[in-house]
Amino acid sequence: MKLYITEGSPYARMARIVVVEKGLQSQVEIVVAKTRVSDSPYYRINPSGRVPYLVRDDGVGLEDSTLICGYLDHFAGKPVFDLPGGEQGLEARRLEASARSMLDGLAVWYRELRRPQNERSPTLLQHEADRAARFADLWEREIAHTLMRGSLNIAQITLACAFGLEPRLPSFRARGRHPKLSDWLEHMAERPSLAATTPAFKH
Numbered sequence: 001m002k003l004y005i006t007e008g009s010p011y012a013r014m015a016r017i018v019v020v021e022k023g024l025q026s027q028v029e030i031v032v033a034k035t036r037v038s039d040s041p042y043y044r045i046n047p048s049g050r051v052p053y054l055v056r057d058d059g060v061g062l063e064d065s066t067l068i069c070g071y072l073d074h075f076a077g078k079p080v081f082d083l084p085g086g087e088q089g090l091e092a093r094r095l096e097a098s099a100r101s102m103l104d105g106l107a108v109w110y111r112e113l114r115r116p117q118n119e120r121s122p123t124l125l126q127h128e129a130d131r132a133a134r135f136a137d138l139w140e141r142e143i144a145h146t147l148m149r150g151s152l153n154i155a156q157i158t159l160a161c162a163f164g165l166e167p168r169l170p171s172f173r174a175r176g177r178h179p180k181l182s183d184w185l186e187h188m189a190e191r192p193s194l195a196a197t198t199p200a201f202k203h
């Protein structure tokens with residue numbers, strides 16, 4: 001299988017984390033795609049131009065981090081990321097949805113910052129900065145939840161990948177004011193699958 005990624009994509013990082021967690025490194029070739037340019041050869045592989053994108057050995061392509069993570073989890077061995085039933089399952093989905101909502105906002109913020117200065121919208125930048133600050137407060141409370149502390153799940157992976165964008169958002173400095181969240185992020189960063197996929201970038 002081939003997993004198309006970009007080094008900095010938090011969504012692709014989720015899929016890469018699952019590859020490591022499931023021990024699929026020898027079965028999944030990681031391919032760096034060229035996104036956000038006109039006429040990239042990647043568009044012939046994935047017309048949406050987005051990553052992550054998983055091309056199975058039978059040639060079928062899967063788009064979207066949630067679908068790919070689920071597919072990889074079931075590809076080999078016992079699935080470890082399936083949700084429990086009942087109240088716990090609802091709680092897991094609730095936390096995952098909040099983490100995904102934060103990630104989506106941070107991704108929009110980061111994308112806007114990468115545009116040329118004269119094309120950036122100050123309104124959008126402020127809106128996303130405010131949203132991110134509210135989410136940091138929310139996670140300082142929610143991080144004590146048993147599902148954020150227990151065995152690794154998709155809500156935890158999503159939140160850790162969202163905060164992987166933090167160093168690229170110079171005005172987003174959530175950690176100092178959020179000690180419980182900061183401890184959690186430091187602990188998560190030590191996990192080999194997260195350490196192996198930490199985005200390398202320079203300020």
Ligand SMILES: N[C@@H](CCC(=O)N[C@@H](CS)C(=O)NCC(=O)O)C(=O)O
Pocket residue numbers: 008009010011012035036048049050051052063064065066107
């Ligand atoms: N909902 C998608 C989002 C994927 C996404 O937005 N990927 C970004 C990188 S972080 C991308 O490929 N952007 C390239 C483009 O928009 O052309 C998922 O969960 O996989």
